Amino acid sequence: MPPLDATTLLTVIAVIDAVACGVWLALGQVLRIAPRAARRISAYHGLLALAWWPAIPGSMERLVALPLDIVAAGLLAAGVRGLMRVRYQAWDIVAVVVIGLLATAVTAGDPDLSTARAVSNLAGGVLALMAARDIAVGAGFGAGITGVVMLPYLLLAGGCFWRMGGLLGWMPAGLAPAGLGANAPLAMLRLAVDLTIATGLIALVMQRLIARVRHLTRRDALTGALNRRAVEEHLARLQALTERGRPNALLVLDVDHFKRINDELGHAGGDAALQHLAAVFGDALRDTDCLGRLGGEEFAVLLPETALGGAMDVAERLRRRLQERPLTWGNQLWPISASFGVATMRSGDVNGQGALSRADAAMYAAKARGRNRVLPAAGEAEFA
Known part of the structure; x- marks a missing residue:
């Protein structure tokens, strides 16, 4: 069986994100499970499905794919924060997204996409670290499980910074990674990270549901006081x-x-x-x-x-x-x-x-x- 090429892997990632978009939308709108956070995570998956669909022409990368990547990363960070209930304000997340979009727009006159791609990766890495921080603060799991849930966000941030360094020429010649479209191992790693993030988000939702059940079993239904x-x-x-x-x-x-x-x-x-x-x-x-x-x-x-x-x-x-x-x-x-x-x-x-x-x-x-x-x-x- 021939090995999977990067284009096929990107198609798989896009399909998985499209399915996840529908699942999270159902969780939020139909089942009313953390509806605001679920809508944000659904939008995150939907935008990634669009950004990474291989049929998008390369000429649209600066105008479509890179901005969608930045906004999607912001929606993921905002969705995680909503699940964690760390704080509901998201001005820091919005600021990173807006700065990333503006910086990408500034590169419009540069025919070389390296700088725009580096900006997108920088914004994505910062937002992934913000999500990891919110999980560390509000997950409610033990230290070991919290570390496991945080790990894919840390890997995602590390990959974004690694790719940014290569695009800006900061990495030695043999260590600069190619983009996902031309790097099957990197695309496979991104697929694994995405699946792990999806699993961790489901675990966070389950933890929230369990906490809600515990709250209800310990509270008086009329007054909200302890029973x-x-x-x-x-x-x-x-x-x-x-x-x-x-x-x-x-x-x-x-x-x-x-x-x-x-x-x-x-x-x-x-x-x-x-x-x-x-x-x-x-x-x-x-x-x-x-x-x-x-x-x-x-x-x-x-x-x-x-x-x-x-x-x-x-x-x-x-x-x-x-x-x-x-x-x-x-x-x-x-x-x-x-x-x-x-x-x-x-x-x-x-x-x-x-x-x-x-x-x-x-x-x-x-x-x-x-x-x-x-x-x-x-x-x-x-x-x-």
């Missing part, structure tokens, strides 16, 4: 820290007269009241604190590295904040209040359940004393 199972998992981890002498506390709170809210506003209004409470509290807590819904109108707040005095201050601040921010429903303001019980975690509790029970009892005591107040658990002064 009871997740609260108990966090509580067990805090208990382990408590056993090593770290101060931790928790609050249990219950919305006052919630049945009256449901009766007057209906169940939709009651749901809105719980969502309002979660939003009000979420803005007031530290990143390390955890807000969870235990069930019905009862919530818990876990406070790592917090002693009794600090926990009482947090509970009082949340109580006032909720009281000062009524729910807007039906063009009216509906006041909402809650009763709080506060407990510190103690050594010897089983998975923190003792602290949860003490805080719950204190919350009921607060209700019995008139509601809309904060009470510490019984016996807390002995441990303060």
Whole structure:
């Protein structure tokens, strides 16, 4: 069987990119999986399929193929950033693409395409390194798998810089690579890199889907707060820290007269009241604190590295904040209040359940004393 020539390999690459364009478009538009990032990656594959199609005349390389290569590399970097959720802004990517296109346009009067090709490779290499950096920051895999996913982008960047050096005459005579159209081994390497990039992108999508599933299984569907199972998992981890002498506390709170809210506003209004409470509290807590819904109108707040005095201050601040921010429903303001019980975690509790029970009892005591107040658990002064 005769070996594959470079032209055949470029045709294979173009066909694979055309198929990948359709697959990513379906992922984003039909299945709604990371739609913005999927559209960018779909466009990346589509532009590469056009840029590398062997039927494009050589005279169109400067006007069509090279600009498409630069824009495609920018779309790939932007798509990777979208999957990583590192940051949604892409001004640095846009800047590299625009500078690359302008630099390519400046070479329009030069009959030799070497400089234009070098500019295209430089822009592609820089954008590949940017994508590798975003993967390193936001992939969410272990170090080994993250390195594997980054590898094709690093190889792509290295190949672009290597080709650029050859085009500008910076490489020794025997080391300057020919273009993909005249270099079958290089075209084969590019095919392998493209397939590896495609596999890595699918892995990133799967990781994002798994993260979404984990998020949904740990979150209350109505309020977005942690569900009871997740609260108990966090509580067990805090208990382990408590056993090593770290101060931790928790609050249990219950919305006052919630049945009256449901009766007057209906169940939709009651749901809105719980969502309002979660939003009000979420803005007031530290990143390390955890807000969870235990069930019905009862919530818990876990406070790592917090002693009794600090926990009482947090509970009082949340109580006032909720009281000062009524729910807007039906063009009216509906006041909402809650009763709080506060407990510190103690050594010897089983998975923190003792602290949860003490805080719950204190919350009921607060209700019995008139509601809309904060009470510490019984016996807390002995441990303060």
